Amino acid sequence: xxxxxxxxxxxxxxxxxxxxxxxxxxxxxxxxxxxxxxxxxxxxxxxxxxxxxxxxxxxxxxxxxxxxxxxxxxxxxxxxxxxxxxxxxxxxxxxxxxxxxxxxxxxxxxxxxxxxxxxxxxxxxxxxxxxxxxxxxxxxxxxxxxxxxxxxxxxxxxxxxxxxxxxxxxxxxxxxxxxxxxxxxxxxxxxxxxxxxxxxxxxxxxxxxxxxxxxxxxxxxxxxxxxxxxxxxxxxxxxxxxxxxxxxxxxxxxxxxxxxxxxxxxxxxxxxxxxxx
Ligand code: CAA
Numbered sequence: 702x703x704x705x706x707x708x709x710x711x712x713x714x715x716x717x718x719x720x721x722x723x724x725x726x727x728x729x730x731x732x733x734x735x736x737x738x739x740x741x742x743x744x745x746x747x748x749x750x751x752x753x754x755x756x757x758x759x760x761x762x763x764x765x766x767x768x769x770x771x772x773x774x775x776x777x778x779x780x781x782x783x784x785x786x787x788x789x790x791x792x793x794x795x796x797x798x799x800x801x802x803x804x805x806x807x808x809x810x811x812x813x814x815x816x817x818x819x820x821x822x823x824x825x826x827x828x829x830x831x832x833x834x835x836x837x838x839x840x841x842x843x844x845x846x847x848x849x850x851x852x853x854x855x856x857x858x859x860x861x862x863x864x865x866x867x868x869x870x871x872x873x874x875x876x877x878x879x880x881x882x883x884x885x886x887x888x889x890x891x892x893x894x895x896x897x898x899x900x901x902x903x904x905x906x907x908x909x910x911x912x913x914x915x916x917x918x919x920x921x922x923x924x925x926x927x928x929x930x931x932x933x934x935x936x937x938x939x940x941x942x943x944x945x946x947x948x949x950x951x952x953x954x955x956x957x958x959x960x961x962x963x964x965x966x967x968x969x970x971x972x973x974x975x976x977x978x
Contacts, residue, residue, distance in 0.1 A: 756809040763813045766977070769918030769925070771813075772910045773836060774820035777903040780845070783827025786854065803828070807860035810835040811933075814926050816917050820910035821845045821887070821896070822903035831860035834869075837929060838913065839896040842906040845887030847895070853882040868936060869895050921959035922977040927951075 762768045775781060784803065792802070810817065810832070819833045821841040830847045833839050841847075849862045857863065858879065867875035870893045878885060891899035900906040917925055931947045938946060954960050958978040966973035 756806055759810065759813050759817070763815050768815065769920070769922055770816045770818065770914035772818045772820060772907075772914045773832075774907050774910065775822060777822050777844075779823040779829070780819070780821040780825040781829030781832055782824050783829045783850075784859070803859045807831065807835065814929065815922075816914070816925060816929055818910045818914050820907045821847070821890075822906055826884070827851055827858070827862075828860050831858060831862040831865070834862060834865040834895070835860075837932075838910075839890070840898045840900065840906050840910045840913070841887035841890050841896040842900045842903050843887045844903070845890065845896075845899075845906075846884045847887070847890050848882065848884035849879050850882040850884070852880060866895070869893070921957075921963060921973070921975045923957045923959045924954060924963070927954055 759771065762771050789797075796802070816838070817836040818838045818840060819836040821833050821839060822845055825833050825841075825845060825847045827848070827850055830849055833847070849858045849866065851858050851862075858866075863875070863879055866878065870878075874893065877883075885893075887896065887899045890896040898909060900909055927950050931943075931950050934946050935943050958976040959973075962976060963973045
């Protein structure tokens, strides 16, 4: 997918990555850090990057102890418009099958252990919609346009859309969208439980996501990681196994320093100073 990211390092422990398929004017001062990502500094503390190495950037942020949560966002016009149709159009079955096309980027994000929020403004179509669906929390604006239009290109969603969308909105609604390829709005995304919140403007959407990311980054990383893991397990396990899994992880947290810190701080009516251990 051709898109670009904005990296926003922050002292409050979260980072924002922004994607869009159109180019922003960039300073290339910091463009040497990644082979395929262009880094620029439109204002102090903000860096613009190209999307190609999103997975590498996410893996890097996952390993960075100063980062507690990640926000993925785009321009007001587009979050991401999907896989590059011009690049795909002459590919054969053998080409895509042998290269396991799409597998690498659609399998990396679900392995990131830190929370990823997406702030969706403008188009989130095909792989762009699937990218948002891979993240942990979706915020959008009322002007956002989601969709799985692949059927109109003679193919089907290839990065998990048919599975993730169906789990969220149910079979009938998912069939309605995937078989017709019609788009749906940010307002519908919130109404159907795809997005956690829908905002009136793109700026409010990004601000809302950054605010939530900041709140999450201020909590125990150990507990946040465990919470993300158990919620994700609910997508794979039956209720009984899921509840048992949750209990085991809950018990395991009593071996963490942050459990002692959090509960002692509550009793002493103090703010917890997390060790993230
Ligand atoms: N691939 C390649 N090029 C794309 C693209 C895509 N997915 N989306 C947009 N573009 C290109 C357009 O061809 C156009 O290029 P030119 O300037 O060279 O003509 C440029 O981006 C701007 O697009 P538009 O002129 O169409 O702009 P618009 O504002 O009228 O429409 C849009 C924007 C609604 C996103 C429209 O471009 C569109 O519908 N794009 C296709 C979306 C799509 O079908 N995505 C699914 C791809 S398949 C996939 O993702 C498979 C998977 O499951 C992983």
